[in-house]
Amino acid sequence: MNTAASPLLEAKGVTKYFGAITALRNVNFHVNSGEALGVVGDNGAGKSTLMKILSGLYQPSEGHLIFEGRPVHFSSPRIARNIGIEMVYQDFALAGNLPIYENIYLGREPGIRVGGLTIIDKAKAREMAQAHLDKLKIHVKSVDQPVEELSGGQRQAVAIARATAFDAKVVIMDEPTAALAIKEVGKVLDLIKTLKDHGVAVIMISHRMDDIFYACDRVMALFHGANFADSPLGKTNRNEVIGWIMGTKDHTAQLAHDRVH
Amino acid sequence: MISNNPGLSRFLESYGIILVVIVMMAILYATQPATFLSAGNLSNILKQNAYPAMLALGMFVVIITAGIDLSVGSVLGLAIICIAVADKAGTPWPLVLLVGPLVGIASGLVNGLGYTMLKLPHPFIMTLGTLNIARGLTSLISQAPISGLQTEVRYPGQKVFDLGIFTPPAGIPLSFFLVIACAVGLWFFLNRTNMGRHIFAIGGNPQAARVSGIDVDRVLVYVYAICGFFAGLAALLLAGRTDSGFPLAGVGNELDAIAAVIIGGASFFGGRGTVLGVLAGVLIMGLLRNGLNLNNISPFWQQILIGLIIIIAVYIDVLRRRAATRK
Numbered sequence: 001m002n003t004a005a006s007p008l009l010e011a012k013g014v015t016k017y018f019g020a021i022t023a024l025r026n027v028n029f030h031v032n033s034g035e036a037l038g039v040v041g042d043n044g045a046g047k048s049t050l051m052k053i054l055s056g057l058y059q060p061s062e063g064h065l066i067f068e069g070r071p072v073h074f075s076s077p078r079i080a081r082n083i084g085i086e087m088v089y090q091d092f093a094l095a096g097n098l099p100i101y102e103n104i105y106l107g108r109e110p111g112i113r114v115g116g117l118t119i120i121d122k123a124k125a126r127e128m129a130q131a132h133l134d135k136l137k138i139h140v141k142s143v144d145q146p147v148e149e150l151s152g153g154q155r156q157a158v159a160i161a162r163a164t165a166f167d168a169k170v171v172i173m174d175e176p177t178a179a180l181a182i183k184e185v186g187k188v189l190d191l192i193k194t195l196k197d198h199g200v201a202v203i204m205i206s207h208r209m210d211d212i213f214y215a216c217d218r219v220m221a222l223f224h225g226a227n228f229a230d231s232p233l234g235k236t237n238r239n240e241v242i243g244w245i246m247g248t249k250d251h252t253a254q255l256a257h258d259r260v261h
Numbered sequence: 262m263i264s265n266n267p268g269l270s271r272f273l274e275s276y277g278i279i280l281v282v283i284v285m286m287a288i289l290y291a292t293q294p295a296t297f298l299s300a301g302n303l304s305n306i307l308k309q310n311a312y313p314a315m316l317a318l319g320m321f322v323v324i325i326t327a328g329i330d331l332s333v334g335s336v337l338g339l340a341i342i343c344i345a346v347a348d349k350a351g352t353p354w355p356l357v358l359l360v361g362p363l364v365g366i367a368s369g370l371v372n373g374l375g376y377t378m379l380k381l382p383h384p385f386i387m388t389l390g391t392l393n394i395a396r397g398l399t400s401l402i403s404q405a406p407i408s409g410l411q412t413e414v415r416y417p418g419q420k421v422f423d424l425g426i427f428t429p430p431a432g433i434p435l436s437f438f439l440v441i442a443c444a445v446g447l448w449f450f451l452n453r454t455n456m457g458r459h460i461f462a463i464g465g466n467p468q469a470a471r472v473s474g475i476d477v478d479r480v481l482v483y484v485y486a487i488c489g490f491f492a493g494l495a496a497l498l499l500a501g502r503t504d505s506g507f508p509l510a511g512v513g514n515e516l517d518a519i520a521a522v523i524i525g526g527a528s529f530f531g532g533r534g535t536v537l538g539v540l541a542g543v544l545i546m547g548l549l550r551n552g553l554n555l556n557n558i559s560p561f562w563q564q565i566l567i568g569l570i571i572i573i574a575v576y577i578d579v580l581r582r583r584a585a586t587r588k
């Protein structure tokens with residue numbers, strides 16, 4: 001990994017309050033181009049909150065973000081998307097009433113601009129969606145199917161398709177394999193590798209050690225809303241990472257091992 | 262059985278409502294063969310339902326977002342009084358024609374901005390407020406009806422084309438063509454433009470819209486402005502038809518508009534419905550009234566029937582939604 005240049009995306013001293021709850025406390029974060037970063041932590045550790053800050057859905061209460069060496073402020077997901085940060089949300093964030101292809105291009109419909117509106121080129125949107133899904137080897141009956149008719153795994157796939165339909169520089173995936181059958185898990189992990197090979201920074205939250213150790217270069221752990229550990233994958237092992245998730249650091253291999261189901 | 266056949270169920274979902282209209286017309290024809298299909302009665306139905314259709318089209322846009330606009334009846338009242346006052350003040354007719362839509366858009370902007378900027382829990386609250394405010398303003402402007410408008414101002418609501426085949430006053434009302442033009446325009450906007458699709462996305466899942474980079478609040482402001490615009494057009498048509506502006510115009514009409522939209526198959530939960538369905542919903546309410554009138558059935562029964570139909574329509578929506586989420 002190229003450590004001399006500044007990271008592609010950085011967060012410095014990020015704190016996030018939700019009313020009385022402190023979801024994140026002085027968290028530092030970075031990811032490089034072409035790097036796959038695994039983010040782990042217990043339920044409620046603040047993983048999703050940190051990612052939503054990176055994707056512009058939430059604004060940090062304190063701290064700031066740096067993209068390509070320049071300070072940035074994302075007042076909405078649109079701004080983050082415009083500079084190339086995409087996110088696959090834990091709950092997919094798809095509009096069930098709309099067909100697959102509309103979900104993929106929602107907010108960025110192809111067509112001709114007339115005044116403040118875009119007259120959508122539906123044929124082109126369908127075609128582009130189909131081509132993109134083919135590229136990702138995602139099979140659906142028809143891109144016209146409403147998303148609410150899809151299975152959990154198919155929805156996951158559509159959410160991933162949306163995040164990769166435009167040339168993203170950073171793709172954040174919040175538990176992308178949670179809803180998937182084994183075969184699909186492999187596809188998603190391979191997709192992460194492909195993205196990485198194309199120089200995309202991929203951030204994956206996962207509770208599954210198999211996913212992290214298969215697809216990632218580095219892993220970082222959050223514990224109770226704070227940085228806990230950060231290590232290249234080669235310098236750690238599953239048990240140690242599981243220990244981090246539970247908030248234990250040293251000589252935990254045995255303990256962690258006992259607690260793996 | 263219907264659920265076992267997706268093709269049939271989709272067909273019924275899209276066009277079932279048209280079947281209902283046809284069946285109603287057949288029943289009306291059977292009970293009143295002489296009057297129902299007379300040119301006079303049919304043109305009356307079209308004329309009477311033009312302004313409710315405008316209100317319903319506007320309400321539809323709001324309901325797609327899972328919102329509601331209770332103020333459209335009052336906004337119609339405010340707009341119609343402003344039209345009459347402007348007309349009486351000697352304003353040139355092209356400007357008077359603009360008064361209704363402008364008052365409507367302004368009221369809609371108040372609704373949309375108020376709802377989004379104050380972060381009220383539901384548009385019900387904001388529009389209940391403006392329902393009262395607009396009606397109060399209307400009465401402050403004039404407590405008495407103002408009649409006798411310029412010909413050109415009356416034109417959109419009153420003109421009937423006999424096309425050389427009908428005997429006046431029968432004929433195809435201009436207001437009917439205006440409704441069709443608005444419906445086609447709205448259909449295009451909702452189905453072919455990005456903002457139209459964003460409106461549907463907001464109704465389906467506002468969070469999905471937000472993370473897709475859609476400025477949900479901004480779109481909602483447009484939505485309420487569009488709804489107000491249609492209420493203003495409705496005022497123009499009613500002013501023309503009655504040749505007046507009267508302070509009680511539109512009282513309770515918001516409920517008819519909501520009923521028509523829901524009967525037409527739009528979902529109260531948002532994200533679902535068609536322009537064609539809305540027009541059918543308006544027609545169903547109109548035919549029901551017409552049929553009961555022709556058969557000398559008391560208007561109280563009309564109310565009871567419309568109430569039942571609303572409950573059934575929403576129940577069908579609930580069933581449909583349950584079927585969808587079960588998958």
Ligand SMILES: Nc1ncnc2c1ncn2[C@@H]1O[C@H](COP(=O)(O)OP(=O)(O)OP(=O)(O)O)[C@@H](O)[C@H]1O
Pocket residue numbers: 018021022023041042043044045046047048049050090
């Ligand atoms: N919108 C919100 N409002 C209030 N509290 C929130 C909100 N979002 C998150 N939190 C709180 O912040 C903390 C961190 O939540 P977060 O969703 O980031 O956890 P997570 O690490 O993603 O957990 P999981 O593995 O269960 O997805 C939790 O205590 C949660 O209750």
Ligand SMILES: [Mg+2]
Pocket residue numbers: 047048049090174
């Ligand atoms: Mg989470």
